[in-house]
Amino acid sequence: MTIQIKLFAVAMQKAGTSELEVDCPLPATLADLEQAILTTCPTLADILPHCRFAVDDQFATAQTVxxxxxxxxxxxxxxxxxL
Amino acid sequence: MIEITNNVIDSQAVLEAVQDTRAGAVVLFLGTTRSITGDRGTDSLDYECYESMATRQLESLESAARERWDVISIQITHRLGHLLPGEASVAIAVSSAHRVNAFECGQWLIDTLKEDVPIWKKENWSDGTHEWVHPGIEG
Known part of the structure; x- marks a missing residue:
């Protein structure tokens, strides 16, 4: 399944696009998605561990499907x- | 009320938005563009936003603040785009019957906004380099 992922700020800069398309079987967890992103776009490897994910405009958790x-x-x- | 805008912030309008005859205190916070950070000069900042989520996060900040403090009115205005030193990127105004609530609520709102609302800034340094500002990530 192809999934579109919105990118902003440094993530957009590193990936060179504001919307990344990755292949990932669904339903998926964030861990599955992270793996798929790194396969498609290895340049995000150094920043991804510092980032959060949003799903449907809310911060996602490990339990988000x-x-x-x-x-x-x-x-x-x-x-x-x-401060 | 929440507002995300590309226009210059009118701080008087932000104040007026929370004024109320029941209020004994109105607190206004302005986040302004600093021309010096450490020993580096800033020519300008560019703000970018994930707008649908930022709006939702700001609305939930406002409701969380209202649950926590007895305040009368809250206005949060965030500007996007290209800002020069001295210009305000964010304005938060809170009115309350007594000042302690307006002060505490305003401080909590700006502190939490800077963690949980997806708005990012890019420093355009005076040496000609550009850098997104993300705590924990080297530029």
Whole structure:
């Protein structure tokens, strides 16, 4: 199954695109998806462990199940800012 | 209320959005573009956003804050796009009957926004280099 993943900021810069297409059997967990992303786009390897995933506009957890209807995005760490 | 905009932030309008005759305190926070970070100069910042999720996250921040503090009104306005030093990227205003709630709530909102709302900034350094700012990731 082909899944579209939205990319932003440094993830977009490293992948060279704002939307990545990966092949992954569904339903899938985030761990499955992460593996599929790294196979398609190894340049994300150094940042992916620092990123979170969003599924349907909410932060996903290890228990989140990805189906054909899911909207998926990689969320790099937010700007932060020292207090 | 929540607003994500490409326009210059009108801080007076943000204040007016929360003013209420029941309020004894109005707190306004502005996050402004700093021209110096450590020993590096900044020419400008570019803000990018995952808008559908950012809107949803900001709305849930507002409801969480209202559950936690007795406040009258909250306005959060975030600007996107290209900002020059001195310009505001974010404005948060909170009104409450007594000041402690407005201060605490406003501080919590900006601290949490900077962790959980998918809006990112790119530093355009004075030396001509560009860098996305992500805590924990080397540029």
């Amino acid at each position: 990805i189906t054909t209807d899911s909207t998926i995005a990689i969320i790099p760490p937010v700007s932060g800012g020292a």
